[in-house]
Amino acid sequence: MNNIKDVDKSYVANTYNRFPVEISHGKGSVVYDTDGKRYIDMGSGIGVTAFGISDDEWKSAVTGQLSKVQHMSNLYYTEPCALLAKMLCEKTGMKKVFFGNSGAEANECAIKIARKYAAENKGEDYYTIVTLENSFHGRTLTTLAATGQEHYHELFKPLTPGFVHTPANDFEALKALCDKTKTAAIMIECVQGEGGVIPLEADFVKKTAEYAAENNILLMVDEVQTGNGRTGELYAYMNYGIQPDVVTTAKGLGGGLPIGAALLGEKVESVLGFGDHGSTFGGNPVSAAGAISILGRIDDKLLGEVKAKSKFVFDAFSGADGVESVSGMGLMVGIKTVKPAGDVVKSCLENGVLCLTAKDKVRLLPALNIPQDVLEEAVGIIKRACAQ
Numbered sequence: 001m002n003n004i005k006d007v008d009k010s011y012v013a014n015t016y017n018r019f020p021v022e023i024s025h026g027k028g029s030v031v032y033d034t035d036g037k038r039y040i041d042m043g044s045g046i047g048v049t050a051f052g053i054s055d056d057e058w059k060s061a062v063t064g065q066l067s068k069v070q071h072m073s074n075l076y077y078t079e080p081c082a083l084l085a086k087m088l089c090e091k092t093g094m095k096k097v098f099f100g101n102s103g104a105e106a107n108e109c110a111i112k113i114a115r116k117y118a119a120e121n122k123g124e125d126y127y128t129i130v131t132l133e134n135s136f137h138g139r140t141l142t143t144l145a146a147t148g149q150e151h152y153h154e155l156f157k158p159l160t161p162g163f164v165h166t167p168a169n170d171f172e173a174l175k176a177l178c179d180k181t182k183t184a185a186i187m188i189e190c191v192q193g194e195g196g197v198i199p200l201e202a203d204f205v206k207k208t209a210e211y212a213a214e215n216n217i218l219l220m221v222d223e224v225q226t227g228n229g230r231t232g233e234l235y236a237y238m239n240y241g242i243q244p245d246v247v248t249t250a251k252g253l254g255g256g257l258p259i260g261a262a263l264l265g266e267k268v269e270s271v272l273g274f275g276d277h278g279s280t281f282g283g284n285p286v287s288a289a290g291a292i293s294i295l296g297r298i299d300d301k302l303l304g305e306v307k308a309k310s311k312f313v314f315d316a317f318s319g320a321d322g323v324e325s326v327s328g329m330g331l332m333v334g335i336k337t338v339k340p341a342g343d344v345v346k347s348c349l350e351n352g353v354l355c356l357t358a359k360d361k362v363r364l365l366p367a368l369n370i371p372q373d374v375l376e377e378a379v380g381i382i383k384r385a386c387a388q
């Protein structure tokens with residue numbers, strides 16, 4: 001058996017329904033399969049390769065660190081971990097950072113902090129975490145419990161107790177639920193990603209933040225997908241003028257290497273003490289060096305370009321043939337198509353564009369620095385795939 005697709009099917013667990021394409025290499029927003037076919041990458045590995053494939057600056061940061069030290073236990077200091085934490089805090093006003101390796105781990109850390117903060121400050125029965133219906137927070141049993149989509153829960157019960165869900169954009173319902181529940185924290189995605197690329201309404205987010213602050217309920221924002229420039233601000237919460245107590249992020253932060261981070265605000269910076277939490281790989285120096293090269297380039301100029309490209313994409317698809325509606329923020333775009341989204345994505349793949357779906361929408365998460373001409377070429381192909 002030497003066909004990689006067959007080897008994969010035989011030996012890799014069946015959790016992914018892969019397209020029949022084997023990607024071998026690429027540069028920027030263009031990748032090639034093993035037959036030499038060219039694709040424009042409009043998914044960037046689900047919002048991970050923030051500056052595209054094999055980006056030179058990122059590569060030199062990563063390989064430079066690789067030739068120094070690739071891993072040290074968290075019993076010792078390493079430079080990239082410390083400098084990345086400093087950078088994250090300086091850019092957000094948060095006070096401390098815990099590093100893990102994925103979005104789910106970042107959220108697990110946030111949840112542990114909420115539980116301990118509430119236990120110490122309000123009482124051990126204040127353990128409930130309120131999240132939104134249609135949210136997505138990860139695949140571990142605890143972050144699944146946080147995820148407000150029942151179909152992910154089926155056959156995996158019992159999940160971690162202490163999570164309740166409330167409809168997005170209904171502040172009165174959220175308040176009523178919190179008022180009758182001993183609530184430790186509220187966790188939201190400012191733009192629901194897996195749920196269909198749906199931004200929360202500004203008024204709902206603002207009222208929720210105010211209510212949380214007044215009632216000593218932690219506000220935790222899951223920026224695993226929306227973070228690191230994706231929405232046109234460094235973090236999506238910055239579009240809403242709120243200051244969360246905990247921000248979690250992952251996906252785009254490492255530029256392609258695994259890293260997750262929980263950013264801790266003033267209220268919770270000292271909640272975790274020695275031995276309360278940890279991770280063998282967390283803060284890995286190679287991942288952190290890569291992340292520094294990503295974060296350092298997400299400046300006002302780049303964010304301005306993200307906003308301009310976002311406007312181009314929204315304008316191109318709004319009212320286009322076969323398009324019912326366009327949603328999202330920045331370069332996180334959901335397109336509700338007349339044809340089933342899966343059919344559109346399949347047709348795009350055949351015509352050399354890699355797209356994603358989110359629920360019943362075509363989802364686009366291109367690299368933040370996708371060149372305008374490459375973006376235009378991809379948009380043209382996707383529009384033809386949407387048209388009837």
Ligand SMILES: *Cc1c(COP(=O)(O)O)cnc(C)c1O
Binds near residue numbers: 223
């Ligand atoms: C992808 C995602 C996660 C899970 O991240 P992993 O790295 O796959 O564990 C959590 N929350 C949101 C909002 C996500 O988009």
